[in-house]
Amino acid sequence: MAIAKAERLMNLALCLLGTRRPLTKRELRGSIEAYLQTDTANDDAFNRMFERDKDDLRELGLIIETVEGLDGEIGYLARRDSNRLPPITLDAEEAAALGLAAKVWQQARLAGAASGALQKLRAAGMPVAEDPYDTPGHSALEPRIPVHEAAFEPLMLACRDRRPVVFDYRKANAARPEQRQVEPWTLECWRGHWYLAGWDRERAAERVFRLSRITGRVRLRSGAFTAQVPDHVTVRETVESWAGETANGTARIRLRSGHGYPLRAKALSTREAGDGWDELEIPYGHGLDAWLVEFGPDVVVLAPEELRADVVDRLRAVAKG
Numbered sequence: 001m002a003i004a005k006a007e008r009l010m011n012l013a014l015c016l017l018g019t020r021r022p023l024t025k026r027e028l029r030g031s032i033e034a035y036l037q038t039d040t041a042n043d044d045a046f047n048r049m050f051e052r053d054k055d056d057l058r059e060l061g062l063i064i065e066t067v068e069g070l071d072g073e074i075g076y077l078a079r080r081d082s083n084r085l086p087p088i089t090l091d092a093e094e095a096a097a098l099g100l101a102a103k104v105w106q107q108a109r110l111a112g113a114a115s116g117a118l119q120k121l122r123a124a125g126m127p128v129a130e131d132p133y134d135t136p137g138h139s140a141l142e143p144r145i146p147v148h149e150a151a152f153e154p155l156m157l158a159c160r161d162r163r164p165v166v167f168d169y170r171k172a173n174a175a176r177p178e179q180r181q182v183e184p185w186t187l188e189c190w191r192g193h194w195y196l197a198g199w200d201r202e203r204a205a206e207r208v209f210r211l212s213r214i215t216g217r218v219r220l221r222s223g224a225f226t227a228q229v230p231d232h233v234t235v236r237e238t239v240e241s242w243a244g245e246t247a248n249g250t251a252r253i254r255l256r257s258g259h260g261y262p263l264r265a266k267a268l269s270t271r272e273a274g275d276g277w278d279e280l281e282i283p284y285g286h287g288l289d290a291w292l293v294e295f296g297p298d299v300v301v302l303a304p305e306e307l308r309a310d311v312v313d314r315l316r317a318v319a320k321g
Contacts, residue, residue, distance in 0.1 A: 004162060004229045008034040012053050013062055017083065022067040022075025025050060037224060149211040152187070154218040155196055159184045162229075164201075164221040167214050175320045177215045182207070183225045199227040251284035252302040259298040289314060 011032045015023060029035040029046060038046045054076070058064055063082045067075045090098070151167065158165045165184055170177035183199040193210055200207040255263055257276045264270065267280040279302070282288075289310035292299050301308040 004034065005231065007160075007162075008032065009053055009056055009060075013057055013078065016057075016062070016064060016076060016078035017080060019077050022065070022069065022077045024069075024073050024075050028076070149194060149214065151196075151211045151214040151218050152194060154220065155184055155211070156187060158218070158220060159186055159196075162225060164223060164225065166219045166221060168216045169209055170213050170215055175317050177213075180207075180209070181221075182209070183227055183229075185229055187211075199225070201226065249284040249304070250281050251288065251304060251307050253280050253282060253292070254278070254300040254302060255280055255295075256298040260295050263292075263295070263299070293318070 011034065012028065015028060015031055023031075025047070028050070029038075035046060035050070038049065054064060062078055064076055064078050065082075067077065069075055155165065157163075163184075164181065166179060166181050168177040169180045181201040182196070183201065184196055185198045186196075188195055188197070193212060196209045196211060198207065198209075199205075250268060253263070254273055254277045257278055263280060263282060266282050268283065269281045271279050273279040277300075284304070284307060289307055292301065292307075292311050293314045299311075301311050
């Protein structure tokens, strides 16, 4: 579910749960930001969106009452006593899973929210205080989602608030960064790197940006999005295709012994080449050159020739700085 739709449903649920009297469609339309952005002259579009949202909330378990007022106008509300959650019970495995999930975000802005959630569960009597595998200062399992890029927090907030952004971005084969105007959709971590998916306004197309290649400060801009946000943003599929995961051939490379373990995991075959080098055959797809450049002097491309040329061009661009 796209963040925009999830946020719209959340706002509608809060309005219905927070009212003491039934609210009409007109009142809900004037209270929820996403509905305010609909064409005021197009009631049909709003009515369709509202009915879909109401049905989605009911499928999620929210009990919404329909009440006819004295003037005949229909109103809606969700009584809190009808939508109160039952007591939360967790077994030991579920509690351990929540504790591990909270540890994942220790380096990001979400660390505070994760810690607060655990404190509330503990206050309610949930057994999430102890990790049976913990020793003082150490744990048998320490999950992490590293967040080192300064661009992460402003982009996370921009995705949440649906705010356009401007930043300088340096492509792997470019000597200098270029300014990008982007409508950010979502962030995703893949193979230890963070990526942003969004709409590039100048190129009028969907693009995926690696956060480590964003230089300088991310600047927020006012105004609404110009492109529709898809219900499902396939960041990982796009990144995988750019990184050679969607392969249509094979490539031969020389790899320094003891290096490049991600490449070795993908290898179709490996043999010793002597002098501290191994020769590997790996899947070859669009974007493999950008990935190989990251291994620097530990990789030499043998074939095909066009891949070797692309890698050399990228290395020269980096060297020129």
